Amino acid sequence: MTQHLIENVRAHVESHYPVLYLVTHEETEADALIVELADGRKIMEWNMGRGMVHFDTKQPLAAWCDLAAALDNFLDQELDNHFIVIRDAHLGLREQPLAIARLKSLIHKILADKEGVATIFLVSAQSFVPPELEKFITLFDLPLPDEAMIQSVIKEYAEGYEQVMDDETRSKLALAFQGLTRYEIGQLINRGFQRDGNIGLEDLDLVLTEKAQIIKKSGILEMLTVNEKLEDIGGLEKLKPWLRQKAKIMSDWPAARAFGVEPPKGVMIVGMPGCGKSLTAKATAALFNLPLLKLDMGSLMGKYVGESEGNMRRALKLAEAVSPCVLWVDELEKAFVGIGSGGAGSEVATRLFGYFLTWMQEKTKQVFVIATANDISALPPELLRKGRFDEIFYVDFPTESERADIFKVHLERRKQLSARTQLDRLAKATVGYSGADIESIVKEAIEQAFVDGGLALDNERLLKVVAATHPLREVMKKKVKEYEDRFAEMKIKPAS
Ligand code: ATP
Numbered sequence: 001m002t003q004h005l006i007e008n009v010r011a012h013v014e015s016h017y018p019v020l021y022l023v024t025h026e027e028t029e030a031d032a033l034i035v036e037l038a039d040g041r042k043i044m045e046w047n048m049g050r051g052m053v054h055f056d057t058k059q060p061l062a063a064w065c066d067l068a069a070a071l072d073n074f075l076d077q078e079l080d081n082h083f084i085v086i087r088d089a090h091l092g093l094r095e096q097p098l099a100i101a102r103l104k105s106l107i108h109k110i111l112a113d114k115e116g117v118a119t120i121f122l123v124s125a126q127s128f129v130p131p132e133l134e135k136f137i138t139l140f141d142l143p144l145p146d147e148a149m150i151q152s153v154i155k156e157y158a159e160g161y162e163q164v165m166d167d168e169t170r171s172k173l174a175l176a177f178q179g180l181t182r183y184e185i186g187q188l189i190n191r192g193f194q195r196d197g198n199i200g201l202e203d204l205d206l207v208l209t210e211k212a213q214i215i216k217k218s219g220i221l222e223m224l225t226v227n228e229k230l231e232d233i234g235g236l237e238k239l240k241p242w243l244r245q246k247a248k249i250m251s252d253w254p255a256a257r258a259f260g261v262e263p264p265k266g267v268m269i270v271g272m273p274g275c276g277k278s279l280t281a282k283a284t285a286a287l288f289n290l291p292l293l294k295l296d297m298g299s300l301m302g303k304y305v306g307e308s309e310g311n312m313r314r315a316l317k318l319a320e321a322v323s324p325c326v327l328w329v330d331e332l333e334k335a336f337v338g339i340g341s342g343g344a345g346s347e348v349a350t351r352l353f354g355y356f357l358t359w360m361q362e363k364t365k366q367v368f369v370i371a372t373a374n375d376i377s378a379l380p381p382e383l384l385r386k387g388r389f390d391e392i393f394y395v396d397f398p399t400e401s402e403r404a405d406i407f408k409v410h411l412e413r414r415k416q417l418s419a420r421t422q423l424d425r426l427a428k429a430t431v432g433y434s435g436a437d438i439e440s441i442v443k444e445a446i447e448q449a450f451v452d453g454g455l456a457l458d459n460e461r462l463l464k465v466v467a468a469t470h471p472l473r474e475v476m477k478k479k480v481k482e483y484e485d486r487f488a489e490m491k492i493k494p495a496s
Pocket of ligand 1: 277372374406
């Protein structure tokens with residue numbers, strides 16, 4: 001917790017604000033803050049599990065009672081120079097009109113007491129402020145430990161285990177531990193040490209598992225396991241070195257930052273369907289050796305007022321919490337359909353867009369964004385301006401040599417590439433085919449070869465399947481032309 005935050009809460013206590021709401025997952029941190037501010041005041045506590053308890057030992061002081069009864073008890077007491085701690089406040093107050101009303105009476109009693117001073121602390125993992133109490137309550141979000149704090153926690157544990165740890169390892173671990181509570185960090189270090197008697201970078205897998213848990217519990221982002229490698233992408237020879245350069249920065253971030261490198265923001269990949277945009281997003285996460293979180297813009301859009309914005313805010317916060325990570329925003333254009341149209345959806349889209357832009361601009365956490373989109377005509381021009389993303393790439397239908405590459409990737413992966421495969425002939429026969437088209441040709445030909453008695457896959461069979469296939473480009477002729485004109489007009493950097 002920063003000194004600034006502690007002083008801010010102290011100032012509120014000293015200025016006689018009646019209710020301070022501490023939103024935190026770390027109960028012990030909240031307790032430590034309350035003790036630090038108490039300065040001789042008596043502390044009384046109610047919590048959901050045990051009712052009235054002794055603040056230091058958490059031992060019950062009486063038989064269990066609900067919050068309304070506890071507040072009734074406080075109302076009858078002399079409260080001069082007291083701190084009243086109500087833990088699990090959201091559980092105790094939600095749908096409890098009597099408790100809310102009594103809390104209000106208690107607040108009025110405190111405010112009416114001109115002589116003495118008491119402060120109520122509501123402590124909870126979620127903020128729940130009943131409208132009746134809104135104007136009496138001040139909210140404080142107790143942040144998760146920052147990098148410097150995490151470093152000192154690691155140091156403390158390393159010393160406890162009598163382990164000498166170099167600065168570089170500690171820095172890298174501290175970055176990976178971001179987004180976790182002090183308690184979670186401690187648990188992970190303990191588990192890492194139990195495994196092999198050492199705390200080090202080999203324990204990063206435990207951190208990933210822990211973060212996957214957090215994502216799963218949230219339900220708005222998906223954490224993908226990826227096996228794709230950059231070598232699985234045929235072509236895109238301009239995009240690949242660009243990604244390799246960013247990978248070096250991401251993997252050695254503490255050193256890069258110390259050298260003055262700006263934190264990478266991310267990349268937008270726009271272009272034709274089935275030409276490797278999603279594949280690139282996955283391969284990037286593997287290349288960076290970071291978890292891949294997928295945010296599906298289509299499913300983010302809620303049907304209630306404010307729901308879409310709330311979802312977006314939660315998703316981005318969560319991505320920050322599990323950083324460093326790659327955040328893949330799929331179908332980016334979906335969220336911004338209708339901006340400026342003046343229609344019903346327009347206002348929501350405009351607000352979402354504003355929020356996303358500000359976040360992209362101001363994010364300090366290591367969240368590398370990969371946004372993919374087909375239809376950029378729906379994207380507001382501000383988003384495409386340089387500075388939001390580090391780069392915008394346009395993925396076109398593969399060229400002849402790229403098609404040869406893509407055939408090679410897919411045949412090789414299925415162990416069907418032989419000395420007799422004529423990649424150049426295949427590439428020549430597939431003008432206008434996408435990567436996805438080529439993949440399905442390979443799959444179909446292999447299937448046919450198997451059904452025909454397990455014959456080796458030859459070129460003729462592949463060419464026959466090609467002849468029988470209609471490439472996506474043909475099926476979507478009109479749309480593709482529209483995209484092409486639009487991309488040419490916007491002069492976006494080609495990925496190959
Ligand atoms: P959409 O816009 O429809 O989502 P996309 O550009 O994201 O399409 P991908 O999902 O990446 O396309 O591609 C579909 C499949 O086609 C991939 O799983 C991959 O196997 C194959 N493919 C596409 N492009 C390439 C490529 N350049 N190299 C190798 N395989 C490719």
